[in-house]
Amino acid sequence: MRHDLDRPVHSEIRKLYGSDAIAEMMRRLGTPYVALNPGSSFRGLHDSIVNYLGNRDPQMLLCLHEEHAVAIAHGWAKVTGKPLSVILHANVGLMHASMAIYNAWCDRVPMVIYGATGPVDAAKRRPWIDWIHTSRDQAALIRPYVKWDDQPASLAASLTSMLRASVISETSPKAPTYVCFDVSVQEEPIDEMPVLPDPAQHAAPRMPEFSEADAGAVHQRLARAEKPVFLMGRVSRDQADWDRRVALAEHFGARVVTDIKTGAAFPTRHPLHVGSPSYFVSPDANRAIAEADVVVCFDWVDPGGTLRQAGATLDRTQIVNITLDQLLANGWSLDHMSFTPSELSIIADPDDAIRAICAAAGLPEAAAGRMDIHATEYPAHRADALISIDSLADTLGAALVHEHASLLRLTLSWNGSKCDFRGPLDYLGYDGGAGIGSGPGMAVGSALALRGVERLPVAVLGDGDFLMGATAIWTAAHHEIPMIVVVANNRSYFNDEVHQERVAKDRDRPVENKHVGQAISEPDIDIAAIAEAQGATAFGPVWDIGSLRDTLQQAIEAAKSGRTVVVDVRVEPGYSDDMAEGMTNN
Template sequence: MKKGSVNRRGFLKGAAAGAAALVAKPAAQAQAQEATQTRPAAVVPNAAQLAAETGPPRGRVERIVENPGSDFMMDVIKSLNFEYITTNPGSSFQGLHESIINYGGNTKPELLTCCHEESAVAMAHGYAKIEGKPIMALLHGTVGTQHGSMAIYNAYADRVPIFLVIGNHMDAGARPPGVNWYHSAQDMGAMVRDFTKWDDNPASLAAMANSSIRAYRMMMTPPMGPVAIVIDSEMQENGMPAGPRPRIPKLTMPSPPQGNMAAVREAAKMLVAAQAPRIRINCQRAARTPEGMRLVTELAELLQCPVNGNGERMHIPSRHPLAGNGYQAYPVDLVLDLEVQGGGAAPANAKSISISSLDLFIKSNIRDFQPLSQADLAISGDAEATLPSLIEEVKRQITGDRKRVFEERGKRIGEAHAKQREQAIEEARYGWDSSPISLARLAAELWPLIKNEDWSLVGWQGFIGGWPGRLWNMNKHYHYIGGQGGGGIGYNAPAAVGAALANRKYGRLSINIQTDGDMNYAPGV
């Protein structure tokens, strides 16, 4: 127990006793006032009822625990180095809530209260895509979990890590009467099990520590995704068990799975020999970090081949000559798919290579795995982790003659890219003077105002025609963080808040062009 925690618990005890003493006064006043009033024709709230709404809360003298289990839970949470916890407060985690504030000092993590659980989880979603690491979202029982489920699903489909902690009144003998029975469940994690990477319901503090470390490791190992730990209210509020304090396991992160080296060499051979290769990339999985974006760009430059992304997050600078599909009638004969679900569909007569970790983690119910891959060479492994060895193998196999062929190919692709950019500028002029203002003009007018700033587009550009990506110079990983992942509306506004929170420490300007329909789903950000 940290120094000063006895004083804190003593304060709570005194506050509870004081509240109990105050209860009598409003009740006595209510009785006297009710006796002197003439009953009106219409029934209106009496003084006692009004006092219940506006007066001091009815005091509850609870047991006083000076070293509760929630303090140990706070130590576990601090060991995971979260910056923030987003939550809509609820009774099922009131013990942990109190420990966050008083035992943990409300720092690392700092508690951020939200108006809705969907907003709380979506904030964590946006934050992780900027910072590259998760924060924690704290949910109340069945109702909080259901409210947050849409945002959890979006993060799952987007392969974004979020550490979920869900409160539960597990013990029926200790469960408070009334509504808490509706908010409790035998298997709380079942509601989100189909779209979380892992969940657990630990029955002891030692198990909670072990499960939390395990969950963090699983969450951050590609393919990433949200995890959930359910914590019982009694385990939070009861005193620490007698005996030695439970041990918090050391957090050691495993290396991401890499593709088989023999298969990587074969992939390099096919790429070097191809006449018109193209890289096709699922951006949120294959270039999830700045290093991933750098590696994709390096491979494209080595091969002088076009890179076509799915428009979600950055994978290559938007004005890079190799960005896009290549020149008109580019005769694709080989496609390299990086984390593309189902391997995608290669053009007729073209061969394909797939590097993906998605087959390493598939669930039966959610059909996000897409059609079965038809790749000619399938490599199981994290694409970002496999790219360094693929790049080195391509370098080793390139000859002087092939390099000259690549350079000529790259020149033609670059010329086509420049024409596509000119075409985008021309198309942006259509309806320039229309009212309401066109989306293209909105993006075009905004660009001169931000181009000299350190900026970050933190909202999905799919709602605005993709115009920022066509007109702005996006060359940093944080310049665009993509969209919902699972197509669930209500993501944009709260995710933008979370991303802006992450950008704040870097002094970046965060930009979200918010659409009204999406805003109406989750307005209370």
């Protein structure tokens, strides 16, 4: 990213306003960027970021849609575990962003979202526009899926709420928070900079230590187990935590199940990894769970559903559930999933728990995995062959074999058996709420967070996902964020074709009609042109394996030279049998 990018001319500050104090508080909270789409409800704060702060610390990430702003903060948090700031314009911007906020809630990532409203005092409202951009309780739009919200009525209260929102968002279990500023508070002149709340004096609360008694209880069960299974879910991107997971599994000979909804949690080519990571548990993993005498869930998404699918019950399997999820359960959002049977349920961070269980087992603090993990061999495909999702995976894997790549996202059609995850940043997971359109923005945010980490950011997105969020690419190109987006373009909302096929078969109706209202064709959409129009380096459409090999090499070189790259790959429609069954099974 160029150092002089979006650097404003120097401004001589002669008079202070409430928004200057709000901007200074944002700086003190340590966020390096603020993602936004401009709006008049925060015009005062916008001016303060530009002219009082000089558009640095935080620097604006201009987005072309509010949903992209939240998605970028989401992608950032998936890498760093830290909140990025977002500003949304009034009720209309909040409504635009609501799906992305729900994704972040379901994915348990932190972010601090700032909103703004027209004057709360009706006498100060401009005709027409301030009325339709003012809501009596703006946060009611998203309250079921944010951790905390506030609409402070004074500058002092606004500054305190900003700090509280940051602390609450960073406190486990992490989730978005929302603070809505009155435009009048922003634009009110102030005589001097007020005393700002000190973040150093308000540290985020620590979770209670995973007790020796709890660690001993889990260790005791594992020590007696003959067929233990670990379900590794939402865990950290920290290498030491990764090493402890591997060491613990090896110590007890535990089979490990991972999924593709969450980030890489365990090496997928390790002998103890069972099945393949997928959106729905694979048959091999189901069998291992069904045969287990002890199952330990480490913040697994929907453990109750997984155990029921595998047929695991408490009468023959000891089930331990370690999670923080119960602390966010509410009556509106059902992302708490089905009620989980367990013999022992512990509210704790999963990596803290694993650290304590390792200690109870006598494993050294620096313990790392010992078993050999063989290199993946990628099958070669004929150069003139059309591209399937599996041959795309093979060809992309072969192209990246000598690169230190991070897979930022994978499509719903991805075959988990093609995954080779060897470290915590190898794959960052899905979007939490399974909403379409989040992929481009999240990829931009993750790629931004990976700058300087010696990683090549690569996202594989579906065409529907890309097209809904395509203008997020402009933000990446503008800020010179190196990354590769491979669009697995099957010219259809194919997930719903699978559902329509299921319905047609159930009702004895023509399967041939499943594409109606689903196919993205006639006219064909030039995805490369859309990307190139926004300043990205674009390739495609790519139709065969030989062209794909050559194009991926060009894309890698372009990204390594600092470019934002989009590749339109035309893939044949299709899902793996496991995915198709999981998506449509009643």
